[in-house]
Amino acid sequence: MKMETTEKKVNKVENDKKDPVIVIKNLKKSFGEKVVLTDFNLSIKQGTNVVILGKSGSGKSVLIKCIIGLLKPDSGSISVFGDDITQMSYDELNESRNRVGFLFQSNAIYDSMTIRENLEFPLRRHWVDITEEEIDRLVAEGLESVGLASTIDMMPSELSGGMLKRIALARTMILRPEIILYDEPTTGLDPITSREIEDLILSLQKKNNASSIIISHDMNCVKHVSDVVVLLLEGKCYTESTYAEMAVSTDENIKQFFL
Amino acid sequence: MSIVTNTKEFLDETGAIAKFTGRFFTTGIMPRYETKELLNQCYIIGYKSLPLIGLTAFIMGLVLTMQLRPSLVDYGVESQLPVMVGLAIVREIGPVISALIFAGKIGSSIGAELGSMKVSEQIDAMEVSGINPYKYLVATRVFAATLMLPILVILGDTISLFGAYIGVNIKSVTSFELFFLQVFKSLSYSDILPAVVKTIFFGFAVGIVGCYKGFNSSKGTQGVGISANSAVVLSSVLIFIIDLLAVQITEVLGLN
Ligand SMILES: Nc1ncnc2c1ncn2[C@@H]1O[C@H](COP(=O)(O)OP(=O)(O)O)[C@@H](O)[C@H]1O
Ligand SMILES: [Mg+2]
Numbered sequence: 001m002k003m004e005t006t007e008k009k010v011n012k013v014e015n016d017k018k019d020p021v022i023v024i025k026n027l028k029k030s031f032g033e034k035v036v037l038t039d040f041n042l043s044i045k046q047g048t049n050v051v052i053l054g055k056s057g058s059g060k061s062v063l064i065k066c067i068i069g070l071l072k073p074d075s076g077s078i079s080v081f082g083d084d085i086t087q088m089s090y091d092e093l094n095e096s097r098n099r100v101g102f103l104f105q106s107n108a109i110y111d112s113m114t115i116r117e118n119l120e121f122p123l124r125r126h127w128v129d130i131t132e133e134e135i136d137r138l139v140a141e142g143l144e145s146v147g148l149a150s151t152i153d154m155m156p157s158e159l160s161g162g163m164l165k166r167i168a169l170a171r172t173m174i175l176r177p178e179i180i181l182y183d184e185p186t187t188g189l190d191p192i193t194s195r196e197i198e199d200l201i202l203s204l205q206k207k208n209n210a211s212s213i214i215i216s217h218d219m220n221c222v223k224h225v226s227d228v229v230v231l232l233l234e235g236k237c238y239t240e241s242t243y244a245e246m247a248v249s250t251d252e253n254i255k256q257f258f259l
Numbered sequence: 260m261s262i263v264t265n266t267k268e269f270l271d272e273t274g275a276i277a278k279f280t281g282r283f284f285t286t287g288i289m290p291r292y293e294t295k296e297l298l299n300q301c302y303i304i305g306y307k308s309l310p311l312i313g314l315t316a317f318i319m320g321l322v323l324t325m326q327l328r329p330s331l332v333d334y335g336v337e338s339q340l341p342v343m344v345g346l347a348i349v350r351e352i353g354p355v356i357s358a359l360i361f362a363g364k365i366g367s368s369i370g371a372e373l374g375s376m377k378v379s380e381q382i383d384a385m386e387v388s389g390i391n392p393y394k395y396l397v398a399t400r401v402f403a404a405t406l407m408l409p410i411l412v413i414l415g416d417t418i419s420l421f422g423a424y425i426g427v428n429i430k431s432v433t434s435f436e437l438f439f440l441q442v443f444k445s446l447s448y449s450d451i452l453p454a455v456v457k458t459i460f461f462g463f464a465v466g467i468v469g470c471y472k473g474f475n476s477s478k479g480t481q482g483v484g485i486s487a488n489s490a491v492v493l494s495s496v497l498i499f500i501i502d503l504l505a506v507q508i509t510e511v512l513g514l515n
Contacts, residue, residue, distance in 0.1 A: 065383070068387055097389060106378075106379045107380075108379060108380040108381045109381075110381055110384070110385075111379075111381070121388055121390075122388040122389065125388050
């Protein structure tokens, strides 16, 4: 336990020297009358796992959907690898999405396609020059890495929720993204499967030396994977610290997550 | 009060559908084309609807003939039965009934499919994977519906006429050749062409409405059900409205 914290501290010092990969400034987003993000600021350094905590409906999904460009913010800037994605054209945005992966809360596995086709889909679209052998190899490798090589020719309806989550993880990782956004990766899974998913997230992360934002309210998951924890409250970044610091906080708004 | 809000909702919805349709002509018809998905949709939307449309068309032709006969007998023009039935089927009943069946089968399945893709974030996932979901999902389905319905209606009309031939032969005897000779002699291009052209619009309406409803599905299984249901209702109404406009236009053009 102690070893782990010192190790994390060393990481943190190292990371402080690196340039941030994502910088969010004064982000605002509302839907009609409903204000979701009022003034959100955050900067994420390379190689760190940032967990975003927040109540259901507080705008966590909206935030990461803004980062990938699925939602357009009302104002503010989001720079990813130094380029402001809110100013990009459709093609430029697609280009930058090559380097960013997104794991959807509901997995978003295409249910009219086999598992193989699901994994091939992003490959064929993003890497237009890729050969068939290369595709086959990457798909097999991807499934291997989540321990589901045997499902390659199955349909999504034949698999369980935990298996689909792992397939979704493999599909997200297949383009070797440098930034990965996870929307509640363990919500709705049993504790053992949750743990497996967390381990996979960490190991795949290490392999690609990626940075990530993980939305979660599962405190075991937060403890296990986070380098930095951010609390999203009333559309703002309420605090930014570590799990260990938050666990001993006396702030009512923070304490409620540790009950 | 509720009339005001209803009117506003109606206008908002109309505007949104118009915008959605506009996107078809700006992004939808531009390259690059999703040819493989288009062919797949033509197969699903066209080929797989044929048995249903064929069956209903056959029954309709048969029943229509049997229903018309007594009146024609009363007027002593029973010999005109093939002409009457042929005109009714080709000009109006064939296109409209087949389009309504099509709206029921295809409108609901597109609405439900895209609706469930929407709520399970599959449409977002496509977007993130570098695919324009409007092109991949909407343009292909709308194209397929627009291309396939006219073909289905032509086939359906033909099957209907077979049904009518059998209907004629229940109570009297007409040879196959004579029946079809009579039917085709009475049909002119101005009967066939407007009927085919309007089915192109029927198909387009069914495709667009199904996709629109699916894309705007609200969360939950109930949302998907509502999408499928309202896609059928709206496209059926649109079929009649287009039919009404079509008859006015052919009238003005002197094609009647
Ligand atoms: N596309 C949308 N249209 C309208 N409202 C939305 C949309 N997406 C999210 N919202 C609203 O924004 C708020 C935050 O949603 P979300 O980010 O999904 O919450 P969570 O923190 O649980 O992920 C919710 O109240 C939701 O109703
Ligand atoms: Mg969410």
